[in-house]
Amino acid sequence: MEATIVLDNVKHYPVLLKEIISVISPQHGGTFIDCTFGQGGYTKEILNYKNTKVIAIDRDIECKKKANLIQEKFPDRFYFKNLKFSKLNHLKLKNENIKGIVFDLGYSFIQIKDQNKGLSFNSSGKLNMMMGLNEFSANEAVNNLENQDIEKILRYFGEEKDAKIISKNIVKFRTTKQVSTQDLVNIVEKSKRKKNFKVHSATKTFQALRIFVNKEISELIYGLINAVKILKKDGILAVVTFHSLEDKIVKYFFKNISENKSISRYEPKIDQKKIFFSMPKKKPIIPLSQEIKENYPSRSAKLRYIIKNDNSYNIDTDLVEKFSNLLEIENLGSKL
């Protein structure tokens, strides 16, 4: 019961809320898709504007409680489905003209604080890290994958310099007993060659495992690819990222579908590649210092957006090929 009491007192701050609203302009009405409903921070704000409708999804079934409350208040203007955003194409949208699609990636503070999810290194007990609709847990990954596979996950998803020694020590430890959350924290702390007093030693390892367990790379890639197909002319896609790997993917994709490339610098002839979107701002929008003061985790948020130029459905992109190395690592999960 203790976890419930703690959870009830946890305050959730929707990150870059004003900025998101200014980008998608719900004051003109229309239908929006909130791909990461969470605590409904963005959804509620959109619904406060007349003539708006929100179709919201989230992979975490716990969000349904919040969604039910919003449903009572806006029975005709709100719809929620427990779905992963990589499956956005499964939504039955009829002929709905979607004005904007928003993604606020990562985890809500409520999820991080939820002991049962075990997303944080302060959690106790068995490793978990599943946000919802998962195929395997961190417990299965850490206690079954081979040394080299764990090393790759830590190195590429966590940019962990000590990936080799940490994975070796995990495999050594589990010959005696299963690795729990606190065991993993201890193993990482003992393995690290240099101590960083500002950041917890296990931060990168936990980030890497969360990305792996929740298949965050393919979720994002297929989420983006499906989102741009759904939008019609003038539709807006806005994405808030929290770590460099996510931002790298979003940045590449947005540039890839909104930019024409010159064939050579000596012959500035334009390739016939179609430009599907425009990107009004090349640089991301980041939180103001006041927001960071009120909600410290917002400091790493980056908002990028693009606007669709026409009604194209088949959007040409090499996003999957570009990040195939990361998708291959994610696929190590099929061994479990």
Ligand SMILES: C[S@@+](CC[C@H](N)C(=O)[O-])C[C@H]1O[C@@H](n2cnc3c(N)ncnc32)[C@H](O)[C@@H]1O
């Ligand atoms: C940072 S929170 C969103 C907070 C929300 N914008 C708000 O203001 O309340 C991220 C949410 O996205 C959800 N999520 C993460 N990955 C997802 C995915 N692949 N598909 C659907 N939901 C996902 C998480 O479960 C979490 O509830």
